[in-house]
Amino acid sequence: MGAFKKFLWSLMTIALIILSAILASVALVDDKLRYDMLSYLDLQNYRYILLGVAIVVLFFAIILLIDIIANQNDKREYLVEDNDGDIFITKNSLDSTVNSAVRQFEGAELTDSKVKIIKGETVEANIKCNIFGNRDFEDLGRKIQAEVERGLKELTGLQSSNAHVQLNKAEKSKEREIR
Incomplete structure (x- = not known):
């Protein structure tokens, strides 16, 4: 403030x-x-x-x-308490972590994410991604899920994180083609 x-x-x-x-x-x-x-x-x-x-x-x-x-939902903060200390985590930090985890995969684009910390013990993430090109959705979904869960665990320090990933096949990429 x-x-x-x-x-x-x-x-x-x-x-x-x-x-x-x-x-x-x-x-x-x-x-x-x-x-x-x-x-x-x-x-x-x-x-x-x-x-x-x-x-x-x-x-x-x-x-x-x-x-x-x-300021109703913009800067909601979560307090994560641990024996080592306490930390405030904003909703924006959680969303940014999910976004950076998804951007690591070529042809994947985050369209929606809802991340919350439940009772200071578990991180829940529901994300939707567009996938460009012909890819193995099952394998890519598992990799994105694992990367998002790893990123959220590192950010929050909580051992329990669950990511639910929904992949949608996208028609056209927003990236420009080089000719």
Whole structure:
């Protein structure tokens, strides 16, 4: 998290704490004091102050909502704990490892991958690849599966990794032909 984002989140947290303290104090005081506090709203200046606070809180809520939606699945992190230490692994790192494992095979192109760590013990990978040219799909599938599992084991340090590979025969290669 960047310094500006930390500052903004801290500011929003302080504003929400102050707002909740004000609302709690209004709710917990006796009726006469609550009436006296709310009677200040008859004055126009106090209404403007309350409107300003409401706008600031609404602005913070919109920022929080946008941040939650924007970062919903993008940078999901997994914590892998071991006796040697702990490591955070991002979803992007897992996807990149799968992509680099598939690129090692000529004529293979990764089209889709879903990789996740289950309970910090097992890495599950579901990948789909396009295969260009006439190849032995069974042999190539086993090799890709073994390479993906090896790469994920090296990255995460987990001994259990399962890769499920689906190969599709592709018609035309995206690579240019040299004439």
